[in-house]
Amino acid sequence: MWAIATFTFRETLRRRLVAVTVVLSLVFLALFAVVCHVSGDGVAHHVSSYAARPGLGGLPGDTASLALAAAGPLLGMYLARSFSGMLAILMAAGAISGDLETGALQSVLVRPVSRAGVLLGKFCGFAMLLVPYTLLLQLAVAFVARAILGALLPDLSLALLLLPIEPLELLALTLLGSTFLPVMACGAGGVLLFGLSVVGGDLQQLAILAGITSLGRIGVITALLAPGDVLYREVAAHAVSGFTGGLVQQFLGPLAAVVPPSAPMLVYAVVYVPMLLSLAILLFSRRDA
Amino acid sequence: MTLSVPGGSIFGLLGRNGSGKSTLVRTLVGLIRPTRGRASVLGYPAGSVAARRQIGFLPEVFRHPDWATGVEVLTLHASLAELPEARRRARIATVLDLVGLNSEGHRRVSGYSKGMQQRLGIAVALLADPRLVFLDEPTSALDPVGRREVRELLVRLRQNGTTIFLNSHLLGEVEMVCDRVGILRQGRLVATGGLADLLEGTAERATILLRSDDTAGGMALTSVFPDTVQHIGGDFMRLVFPIRSHEDVPRAVQAVVTAGGRIYAVERQGQSLEEIFLSLVGGES
Numbered sequence: 001m002w003a004i005a006t007f008t009f010r011e012t013l014r015r016r017l018v019a020v021t022v023v024l025s026l027v028f029l030a031l032f033a034v035v036c037h038v039s040g041d042g043v044a045h046h047v048s049s050y051a052a053r054p055g056l057g058g059l060p061g062d063t064a065s066l067a068l069a070a071a072g073p074l075l076g077m078y079l080a081r082s083f084s085g086m087l088a089i090l091m092a093a094g095a096i097s098g099d100l101e102t103g104a105l106q107s108v109l110v111r112p113v114s115r116a117g118v119l120l121g122k123f124c125g126f127a128m129l130l131v132p133y134t135l136l137l138q139l140a141v142a143f144v145a146r147a148i149l150g151a152l153l154p155d156l157s158l159a160l161l162l163l164p165i166e167p168l169e170l171l172a173l174t175l176l177g178s179t180f181l182p183v184m185a186c187g188a189g190g191v192l193l194f195g196l197s198v199v200g201g202d203l204q205q206l207a208i209l210a211g212i213t214s215l216g217r218i219g220v221i222t223a224l225l226a227p228g229d230v231l232y233r234e235v236a237a238h239a240v241s242g243f244t245g246g247l248v249q250q251f252l253g254p255l256a257a258v259v260p261p262s263a264p265m266l267v268y269a270v271v272y273v274p275m276l277l278s279l280a281i282l283l284f285s286r287r288d289a
Numbered sequence: 290m291t292l293s294v295p296g297g298s299i300f301g302l303l304g305r306n307g308s309g310k311s312t313l314v315r316t317l318v319g320l321i322r323p324t325r326g327r328a329s330v331l332g333y334p335a336g337s338v339a340a341r342r343q344i345g346f347l348p349e350v351f352r353h354p355d356w357a358t359g360v361e362v363l364t365l366h367a368s369l370a371e372l373p374e375a376r377r378r379a380r381i382a383t384v385l386d387l388v389g390l391n392s393e394g395h396r397r398v399s400g401y402s403k404g405m406q407q408r409l410g411i412a413v414a415l416l417a418d419p420r421l422v423f424l425d426e427p428t429s430a431l432d433p434v435g436r437r438e439v440r441e442l443l444v445r446l447r448q449n450g451t452t453i454f455l456n457s458h459l460l461g462e463v464e465m466v467c468d469r470v471g472i473l474r475q476g477r478l479v480a481t482g483g484l485a486d487l488l489e490g491t492a493e494r495a496t497i498l499l500r501s502d503d504t505a506g507g508m509a510l511t512s513v514f515p516d517t518v519q520h521i522g523g524d525f526m527r528l529v530f531p532i533r534s535h536e537d538v539p540r541a542v543q544a545v546v547t548a549g550g551r552i553y554a555v556e557r558q559g560q561s562l563e564e565i566f567l568s569l570v571g572g573e574s
Contacts, residue, residue, distance in 0.1 A: 003368035007357075014356040103351035107413055110318045110346040111369035112338045289320040 001117040001124070004108075008125025012091060018129065021087055025133075028083060029140050032076050036148040070239045072149040074255045076141030077159060081232060084134040084167040085194045088126070092174035093187035095122045100289055101183070109289050116281040119175060123277060126171055134164040159235045165270060166228030170194055172276040173226060179283040193226045201229030202254035209258055220265075227269035233257040234266060290478045292471060296420070299443055299453040301463035301484075304473035305570050310456045311349055313473070314423050317454075318346045331421060342371070345414035349425035349456070352406075355399035359390055359409050362398065363416055370417035384412040387442060403430040411439065415446070422446070425456040440466050464562045474570045488559055495538050497528045497545060498554035506550020513544045525553065532557070 012018060096119070099105035108118060138160060145151045153159055170190060177186040204219025223230050237257035261269075290313075294300040304310045315321045316328050319336020328335035331343055353362045360381060367377040385391045388408040398406065407430040414422055424443075428436040436459075443453055443466050457463050463470060464484065471481040480487065499506045501521050507528060511517045514530035514537075532538060538557060545552055560568075 003365055007354075007361075007365050010361075011354060011356060103348055104354060106315075106320055106348045107346060107351060107353075107366070107410070108369060109320060110341055110344065111366065112341045112371060113369050114338075286322075288322060289315070 001113075001121040004113070004118055004121025005124035005128065008122050009128045012126065012129045017087075017091065021083075021133065025083060025137055025140075028079070029137075029144055032079065032141060033144045033148060035075075036072055036145060070151070070153070070236075071252055071255065072145040072151040073142055073153045074236055074239055074252065076145055077138055077153075077163065077235065078232065078255055080134075080137045080141050081163065081166060081228070082194075082198070083137060084130065084164075085170050085228065086191070087133065088130055088167040088170040089174050089187060089190035089194060091126050091130070092122070092171050092178060093190060094178065094183040095126075095175055096178040096284060097181060097186060098178070098183040106289055115285045119179075119281050119284050120277065123171060123175055127168060130167045130171060131164045134167055135160055138163050153235070153239050155235075155238045158238055162231040162235055165273070166231050168273050169226065169228045169269070169276070172273045172280065176276045176280040176283070179280050179287060194228070196222050197226035197229045201233060205233075205254055205256050205258055209253075209256070223261075223265060224268070227265065227272050230261045230265050230269045233261050237261070292478065292481065294421075294452060294454060294469065296452050297447060297450045298468040299447050299455060299466050301455045301457060301467035301470040302473060303457070303460065303463060303470060303566055308473045308570070309476040310473055311425055312476075314346075314425055314454065314456055315348075318344060318423055342417075343420045345417060345419035345422040347410045347414040347422075347424045347427055349429070351410055353398045353409055353413070356397065358395050358397050359385065359401070359412075360394040362409065363394075363412060366413050366416050372417060380416060380418070384415050387415060387445075388412045389438060404432060404435045407431055408435070411442070419451070421452045421454065423454045423456075426458065427455065428457070428459065428462060436462065460561075460563045460566055470562070472566060472569050479569050480565075484562070487565060488562065493531060493560065494529050494558050495532050495541065496554075496556045496558065497530075497541060497552055498525055498556075499528060499545070499550055499552065500524060501526045503550050505548045506545040506552070509544045509548030509550060510541055513541060 096105070105118070109115065142153060142156055142159075170193075173193060174186060174190040177189050181189060200219045200222025204216050207213070207215030207218070219229070234257070236252070236255060237260035240252065240256070241260075302310050302313070312321065316323055317330050317335050319341060322336075330340045333340035333343075357365075363381045363384065364377065367381060372380060381394070382391065385394045388411050390405060390408050390412065393401070393405060398409065401409065407427070411424070411427055414424065428439050431439060440462065443455070446453060447468075455463065455467060467484050469481070469483050470487060472479050497510060501524055503526075507519065507526065510528050510530060517528050517530040520527040520529065530537075530541060532541075538555065542552060542555060
C-alpha cells in the first residue's frame with residue numbers, strides 16, 4: 001500500500017499539480033488580502049450602524065468588532081474550502097476508472113497486492129498532498145485576516161482539526177465514484193455533490209434565519225450525501241459562540257452557523273471517510289479490470 | 290476449458306479478434322472474475338495472491354506513467370512484487386539489459402517511443418523472475434528488428450525454464466517460437482497440441498526434382514507412390530507425391546537413388562499454421 005501511496009504522491013508532484021495549485025492559491029490569498037483591506041473599514045462601519053438600530057438587540061461597540069473579527073477569517077476559510085475540495089475531486093476523478101481505461105492499472109493489479117491496498121494507497125498518496133495543503137491554506141487565510149483585520153478565530157486549532165476532513169471526504173467520495181464511473185462523469189458528479197453540499201449548508205442557515213424550518217431540512221439531506229459543510233458550520237458555530245442574540249448570525253448570513261451541527265451529524269461527517277472507502281474497496285474488488 | 294501448458298515451454302494462443310484470447314488471459318491473471326466455473330494457474334486459484342506471486346503479465350493495451358522514468362516504474366513493481374530490497378537494483382538492471390533499455394532507464398517514459406514502451410512493459414512482466422509469463426501481443430508495437438529481439442528473448446527465457454503463454458495475431462511469429470499452440474474459436478478451444486504435431490498431421494505432399502530425361506528415377510518413384518504427378522519444365526521435372534508420415538520422404542529418396550536416379554532437390558509441403566488456422570476459424574462469424 002505504501003509503495004502505491006508514495007508513487008501517487010510523487011505523481012502529484014511531478015505532474016505540476018502542486019506548482020499550479022500553489023500559484024493559484026497565492027493569487028487567491030492576494031485577492032483575499034485585498035478584499036480584507038478594502039472592506040475592513042466599510043464592514044466595521046456597517047456593523048456599528050446595524051448594531052445601533054433599535055429592536056435588534058443592539059451590539060455594543062466591542063461586540064461589533066468581535067463580529068467583524070469572526071467574519072473575516074470565516075469568509076477566508078469558507079472560500080478556501082472550495083480550493084481544497086476542488087483539488088481533491090480533480091486529483092482523484094481518474095484514479096481508478098481512468099487508469100483502467102488507459103491500461104495503467106492492469107500490470108499493478110496482477111502483483112500480489114490487494115485491491116484494497118491499491119485503493120487505500122491512492123487515497124493516502126493524495127491525502128499526503130491534500131492535508132498539508134489544506135492546513136497551510138487555512139493558516140495562510142488566518143494569517144492574512146489577522147494581519148489586515150487584526151482578526152483571529154477564537155478556536156483556530158478546532159478549524160485546523162476539522163477543515164482538512166472535508167477534502168478527505170470529497171477524496172473518498174470521488175474515489176468511490178471512480179470505481180464505477182468514467183472519469184468525466186466521476187469528476188462532474190464530485191463537483192456537483194460538493195456544490196450541493198455548500199449550497200445546502202448555506203440554504204439551511206438562511207432558511208433558519210428567515211424562520212422557514214422546513215427549508216432547513218435541505219441542509220440535512222445534502223449533509224447526508226456530502227457532509228463536509230457540517231465541519232465548517234461547527235467551526236463557524238464556535239467562532240461566534242460568545243455572541244448572544246441573532247444579530248451576529250444575521251450579519252454573517254450564509255457564513256453563519258445559526259444552529260450548531262448535532263453530535264450525530266458530526267460523528268457521521270467523520271466516519272463518512274472510512275465508510276465510503278470501505279464501499280469503494282468493495283466495488284473495486286468486484287470490478288473486472 | 291482445460292488447457293495444459295508444460296513448464297519451460299512457449300505456448301501460443303491463437304484466435305480471431307473477439308474469440309476470447311485476451312479475456313482468457315485476463316481471467317488467468319485475476320483481472321476478470323469467471324462468471325462460471327473456476328480457473329487455476331500453477332495449482333493455485335487464478336487471481337489468488339499465491340498465483341500472482343509467480344506470474345508476470347504484459348497486457349495488450351497498457352500505459353506506464355509518462356511522468357516517471359523506466360527505473361521508477363520498475364522500482365514500483367519491484368516493491369509490489371515483494372522483491373527483497375537488496376536484490377531490486379540488480380534485478381532492475383538485469384531486465385533493462387534483457388529488453389535492451391539499459392541506457393534508457395533513467396529517461397522519462399514520456400520520451401520513450403512505442404517500441405521502447407513495449408520493451409518496458411516486457412521488462413515489468415519479467416521483473417519478478419516469474420515461473421509463468423503471460424504476454425498479450427508482445428510485439429505489436431515493435432519494428433522487425435525489435436520483433437526478432439523479442440523472439441530471441443523468449444527463446445532465452447524458455448532455456449532458463451520460464452513458461453511463456455503468448456497471445457499473438459502474428460502466426461509466423463508463433464510458428465517460429467512456440468512449442469505448443471491452442472486455437473480459440475468463440476471462446477472454445479478448437480485445437481491444441483504441439484506445433485510440430487499439428488503441422489505434421491497436415492503434411493500433404495513432397496516434391497523431388499530430377500532431370501527431365503531421368504526416366505528410371507521417375508518410374509522408381511511412381512512404383513512406390515502411384516499417385517505421383519509429374520511436371521516437366523525445361524531440363525528438369527518436378528515429381529509431386531503424397532506423403533502420410535515422416536518416413537515416406539526417405540523411402541522415396543531411397544527408391545529413386547536405388548534405381549540410379551540423381552536427385553537435385555527435395556521439398557516437403559505441408560499446410561502452414563496460417564492455413565490450419567484459417568481452416569479452423571475462417572468460417573467464424
